[in-house]
Amino acid sequence: MEREQRVRYRVDRMSMADLPRVVEIERLAYSAPWPPSAYRKELQENQYAHYIVVRDTWAPDARPTATPAEQQSRRHFALPFLAPRAGPPLNPSLASIVGFAGLWLMVDEAHITTIAMHPVFRGQGLGELLLCSLVGIAYEIHAHNVTLEVRVSNETAKSLYRKYGFAEVGIRRRYYSDNHEDAAIMTTDDISSPGYRDHYARLRDALLRRLAAQEAPSPAGGQPGAPA
Ligand SMILES: CC(C)(COP(=O)(O)OP(=O)(O)OC[C@H]1O[C@@H](n2cnc3c(N)ncnc32)[C@H](O)[C@@H]1OP(=O)(O)O)[C@@H](O)C(=O)NCCC(=O)NCCS
Numbered sequence: 001m002e003r004e005q006r007v008r009y010r011v012d013r014m015s016m017a018d019l020p021r022v023v024e025i026e027r028l029a030y031s032a033p034w035p036p037s038a039y040r041k042e043l044q045e046n047q048y049a050h051y052i053v054v055r056d057t058w059a060p061d062a063r064p065t066a067t068p069a070e071q072q073s074r075r076h077f078a079l080p081f082l083a084p085r086a087g088p089p090l091n092p093s094l095a096s097i098v099g100f101a102g103l104w105l106m107v108d109e110a111h112i113t114t115i116a117m118h119p120v121f122r123g124q125g126l127g128e129l130l131l132c133s134l135v136g137i138a139y140e141i142h143a144h145n146v147t148l149e150v151r152v153s154n155e156t157a158k159s160l161y162r163k164y165g166f167a168e169v170g171i172r173r174r175y176y177s178d179n180h181e182d183a184a185i186m187t188t189d190d191i192s193s194p195g196y197r198d199h200y201a202r203l204r205d206a207l208l209r210r211l212a213a214q215e216a217p218s219p220a221g222g223q224p225g226a227p228a
Contacts, residue, residue, distance in 0.1 A: 008058050008214055009126060011133045014051035014100060016043055021094040022053065029116035032178040042102065042113075049113075050137050051102035054126055059096040101130040103137065103146070110134070110143035115157070125210050131164055132204055135191065144190055149175060149183035161186050165199055 014022065019039050026033040042049045101115035112134055117127045138146050149172060150157050158168075166186035175183035189196055 007212065008056065009098075009129060009211055010055050010057050011052050011129065012055060014039075014043065014053050014102070016040070018053050018094065018097055018100075019043075021097040022100050025097070025100060025116055025118050026114075028119055032176065034114075046104070048105045049102060050105070050134075050141070051100065052130065052133055052137070053097045053100045054117075054130055054133075055096040056098050056121070057096065099126055099130055101134055103134050105141050105143060108142070108144040110138035110141065110146045112146060112148035124214070125207055127160055128163070128203075128207055129211065131160060132200075132207055135164060135188075135200060136204075138191060144192065145188045146191060147185065147187040149185055151176060152182045152184050158184065158186070164203065165189060165196060 019036060022039060023033075023036045026039075039051075042051060098121040099115075099117035101112070103110045103112045105111075112131075115127065115130050115134070117130070135146060146166070148161065148166070150161065152171070165188045167188075168184045169187045170185040172183040172185060174180040191197070191200070
């Protein structure tokens with residue numbers, strides 16, 4: 001019999017209930033974190049803002065809350081596509097949130113404001129999952145290109161952005177208030193161009209394969225990947 005294939009990580013729209021965990025990860029990820037009020041304002045007042053979280057649906061405290069219907073439906077949220085707003089109830093476990101990201105639509109440009117992974121979950125393709133999902137949102141909201149600022153010293157993030165076709169197009173001198181570090185401005189070409197669409201589709205497919213290949217932790221005495 002074919003073994004059930006379940007997707008471990010799931011991307012959802014960020015909600016107010018997610019904020020305590022988002023702020024916790026923000027503090028671990030940034031030397032100059034935003035205050036919690038900034039995120040509240042973003043979610044409640046900024047109609048041009050789009051924020052997402054990535055959840056580890058295998059987190060021990062996340063599993064008991066999943067109904068059989070949710071377990072079933074998770075297979076269809078083949079990341080990095082967002083779970084639809086009208087989908088199953090969100091898993092309320094805050095500890096299952098392992099990263100978050102967001103962007104603003106500014107005229108016809110998607111401006112990435114933040115992207116951060118919990119340190120324990122880095123290096124597994126999940127920061128890429130967040131970026132891939134943001135570019136997916138940029139398509140949904142009909143942005144022409146995607147742009148961001150990044151510390152010139154942040155080679156990890158710059159490498160991730162380069163992978164998705166961002167190029168350094170300028171510098172904002174002394175942009176960061178904590179240490180007056182310069183920001184590199186990185187921007188994609190027109191994301192609706194056939195070349196970018198093709199590049200994005202290839203990266204997305206490879207990422208989905210990589211994440212789908214990750215095995216679930218074995219339940220006590222059970223087979224990896226067996227239904228909980
Ligand atoms: C940037 C960040 C989100 C990346 O998340 P991550 O989950 O570790 O990244 P992934 O595992 O998805 O890796 C994706 C790509 O990032 C780059 N990358 C990841 N880790 C790297 C490392 N240690 N060194 C260099 N490049 C690295 C690679 O290009 C990688 O692609 P590859 O897997 O094909 O090599 C994470 O490091 C983070 O939260 N940093 C702190 C917050 C931050 O600096 N955010 C950016 C603000 S502009």
